Amino acid sequence: MxxxxxxxxxxxxxxxxxxxxxxxxxxxxxxxxxxxxxxxxxxxxxxxxxxxxxxxxxxxxxxxxxxxxxxxxxxSQGEWVAQDIELDIVYEDEHLLVLDKPAGLVVHPAAGHADGTLLNALLHHVPGLENVPRAGIVHRLDKDTTGLMVVAKTLEAHTSLVAQLQARSVSRVYEAVVVGVITSGGKVDAPIGRHGQQRQRMAVVAGGKPAVSHYRVLERFRSHTHTRVKLETGRTHQIRVHMAYVNFPLVGDPVYGGRFRIPPAASPTLIQTLKEFPRQALHARFLELDHPVSGERMKWESPLPDDFVWLLSLLRQDRESFEQ
The missing domain is CATH 3.10.290.10 (RNA-binding S4 domain)
Known part of the structure; x- marks a missing residue:
């Protein structure tokens, strides 16, 4: 320790x-x-x-x-182990770092994940983070969600980034593949809280915290849609819960995915890929915020991961084969 x-x-x-x-x-x-x-x-x-x-x-x-x-x-904020785990760092200076999180990496130690997390990796990369709340982690991504995260390296940066998140001035834009064909973009304004019976799940509940998501169509397929979702708030599982709430659950979501759907007469490869997609098809694509010290507006973009690109290519092939 x-x-x-x-x-x-x-x-x-x-x-x-x-x-x-x-x-x-x-x-x-x-x-x-x-x-x-x-x-x-x-x-x-x-x-x-x-x-x-x-x-x-x-x-x-x-x-x-x-x-x-x-x-x-x-x-220091906890007796956590510093571990040499590879990080894909997109940007770093003395105040903050932005990283591209892979699927399968838990962000913060918890029951069942005492180590091997992003926090453990950060403490190895920047030992001084043990003096910053939550080792500088100001927002999270689910274990199997990929993409951009910002980490504060100092108390000053932590205070600034938390304030920006509370003021909703941090722009976080995700891409997802959902089940169902969305005809046009929309807004989901529905409060999120713990599920009444299943405490590991979140749900749209009357007494939940305010939660707002905006979605728009990037590409339609026969039974699925590639969407872009912009967060106004950052509730636990927000995009997964909101898209399921409007009946467009994410492909591969083991918790909120709902009924499995395959396009009629789809190829065996597409059927197998949809059945076995190993995670929710969700990627934190764009991040934009004010630098905590200089005040400069900064933005980053993360390319779609390979499994996401492969899924889109199969859905595209499927659509084109039925357009001929």
């Missing part, structure tokens, strides 16, 4: 006159913006963020000219 290490954080700032008269937690959030409000409030309550050497409460008023001093330690 990796030993727990601590990152010493020492910061000081004088309260400018224009911030005088505000609550301590509000002033601290503006002067030390690389840290989240909740983290700063915790440090204030623990007496680690002082005003002119005195311990105050988060709601206490501070005046212009006061000196804020922060002396804190950020403990």
């Amino acid at each position: 990796s030993s727990i290490t601590k990152q010493v954080i020492q910061l000081s700032a004088e309260v400018p006159s224009e911030l005088g008269g505000q609550r301590l937690d509000q002033v601290a959030a503006q002067l030390f913006s690389e840290h989240s409000r909740s983290r700063l409030a915790g440090w204030i309550k623990d007496g680690l963020l002082t005003v002119d050497g005195s311990v105050l409460r988060p709601r206490d008023i501070v005046h212009g000219g006061a000196l804020l001093e922060l002396n804190a330690e950020q403990e």
